[in-house]
């Protein structure tokens with residue numbers, strides 16, 4: 001059987017920085033070539049970054065991607081890598097000059113892959129199945145491809161597909177089988193969510209059986225606004241054996257030696273009808289076949305594939321949030337962050353994540369005690385700062401609050417919230433003055449119920465815990481401290497921050513459970529309502545108390561307007577607030593009679 005050394009380049013690209021992404025592709029191709037790879041594959045839209053959203057609708061951006069691809073092909077050859085087959089994702093447009101219904105001036109955008117060889121783009125592949133659910137809006141941005149591309153590399157027919165093409169029945173997977181491909185290579189930008197690595201492994205395994213050939217799956221890694229990509233690139237045999245697996249959350253070059261079925265003489269046209277969009281008539285993908293080399297490479301001694309163990313659940317979530325924050329800081333040109341440190345668990349965990357992401361020397365904490373602040377809020381914040389080694393300053397807010405109240409008479413909740421607003425103003429002022437990114441410490445349970453002060457503690461530029469329910473906040477904090485013990489380091493989070501009852505400390509003796517159910521119950525209910533989209537009767541049938549259901553559902557529904565004004569934060573769950581769950585703000589629909 002012919003052999004092929006395949007390199008999967010799990011890289012962290014930057015949306016919109018086409019020149020830097022092209023340079024990245026050149027340098028990782030050099031690394032792959034140095035390891036003797038015959039073929040190197042980069043993620044979906046590696047040249048432009050992913051997702052580029054409405055940048056697809058700018059003709060200038062589409063042209064920049066096309067021109068960069070042509071230049072990259074020449075540069076790779078000039079670098080001496082013309083013989084390496086390079087597969088990469090980029091943004092292209094249809095050859096026809098028709099404007100799209102969404103206002104593209106000429107040529108409709110395509111989510112494409114290029115096969116680069118000997119200074120040329122030898123083959124272009126257009127994504128057939130466009131995802132249009134959850135966080136994906138690809139009907140808005142792209143027109144689908146109609147053809148399966150098979151490229152013969154050293155005597156092996158390699159079928160090419162792009163991300164969602166693997167998730168849907170029919171289309172490229174079936175066409176790969178029908179055309180007797182020796183390898184199905186899929187380039188991806190598959191965002192992280194908890195436990196999705198298991199889902200993908202099962203999917204890739206199933207598709208290998210269906211396509212009747214091994215599958216090589218290269219995924220993007222890195223943070224992009226409210227998405228984080230975990231990598232976890234894979235190579236699976238036809239029988240479903242994992243031949244190679246890259247580590248999660250880091251850039252990695254996964255080099256695998258494969259023995260693959262020899263290409264047969266002719267490539268058969270597929271007969272599997274498939275619609276790229278549900279409303280369309282099924283079409284038959286035409287197989288386009290390009291022969292780069294008919295002859296196999298000379299036999300060589302294969303190396304065993306590298307199989308990185310997947311991270312445990314909590315380690316994976318922690319690493320995903322840390323990567324998301326690091327990339328948000330770096331890609332937006334910041335070097336440091338500022339946040340309010342209350343001695344509570346949310347801000348303590350965010351501080352630990354920030355220090356892991358960008359180094360404690362770049363984390364600026366500010367303790368902002370009011371007249372209701374407990375002693376432990378100050379001492380726990382100081383202890384946290386000492387353990388982590390971050391910068392801490394203290395600014396008492398009582399004089400600012402009383403000066404404000406002297407001019408604007410506020411009472412009750414409005415007066416309570418003023419403290420949170422003064423705090424938010426202080427850290428935004430410091431961010432503005434000193435050039436930091438301000439972090440918002442709120443968690444998903446608070447965001448769900450509106451239990452935060454808008455323009456107060458909800459103020460900031462990035463919210464690392466935005467998709468983390470409170471019960472998971474505690475679990476992550478415990479995990480991080482245990483991890484420190486495993487590494488022989490000082491646990492970053494004071495034990496008291498983990499064990500004390502949560503409180504906003506906006507009035508004497510206030511605790512979260514004055515306003516909310518216990519967090520175990522609240523989070524279970526929120527998961528069923530937000531992620532499970534269950535209605536009132538289903539929630540009650542599932543065993544939740546009707547009065548609790550009514551109060552929590554009302555809180556969630558009424559807080560939509562607050563959520564819309566919340567900063568971005570990384571999606572780690574199947575349904576994050578934001579683009580994953582879109583509800584009207586102005587809405588009279590209620591799950592029950594108020």
Ligand SMILES: Nc1ncnc2c1ncn2[C@@H]1O[C@H](COP(=O)(O)OP(=O)(O)OC[C@H]2O[C@@H]([n+]3cccc(C(=O)O)c3)[C@H](O)[C@@H]2O)[C@@H](O)[C@H]1O
Nearest residue numbers: 413417420446450451452453454457503504506512515561
């Ligand atoms: N649909 C809508 N569109 C636009 N604006 C809308 C609106 N509905 C209310 N509003 C406005 O929003 C105001 C109420 O919102 P807001 O000012 O935030 O205040 P509010 O939601 O009334 O109070 C904040 C709650 O969060 C708690 N909190 C605060 C700080 C930290 C924490 C914590 O533990 O982390 C908890 C606090 O104890 C209190 O229970 C209304 O007075 C109204 O002006």
Ligand SMILES: Nc1ncnc2c1ncn2[C@@H]1O[C@H](COP(=O)(O)OP(=O)(O)OP(=O)(O)O)[C@@H](O)[C@H]1O
Nearest residue numbers: 340341342344345346347367368441457502503504
């Ligand atoms: N005394 C304070 N000093 C500095 N920042 C504060 C203070 N009190 C609140 N904050 C900021 O406002 C945010 C919300 O406050 P809150 O007290 O509700 O949260 P927390 O203390 O982090 O966690 P918990 O909700 O478990 O108490 C905090 O995460 C913190 O960033």
Ligand SMILES: NC(=O)CC[C@H](N)C(=O)O
Nearest residue numbers: 131163164167189190191
């Ligand atoms: N970029 C894509 O096509 C991703 C879609 C795919 N279903 C995923 O979540 O991984």
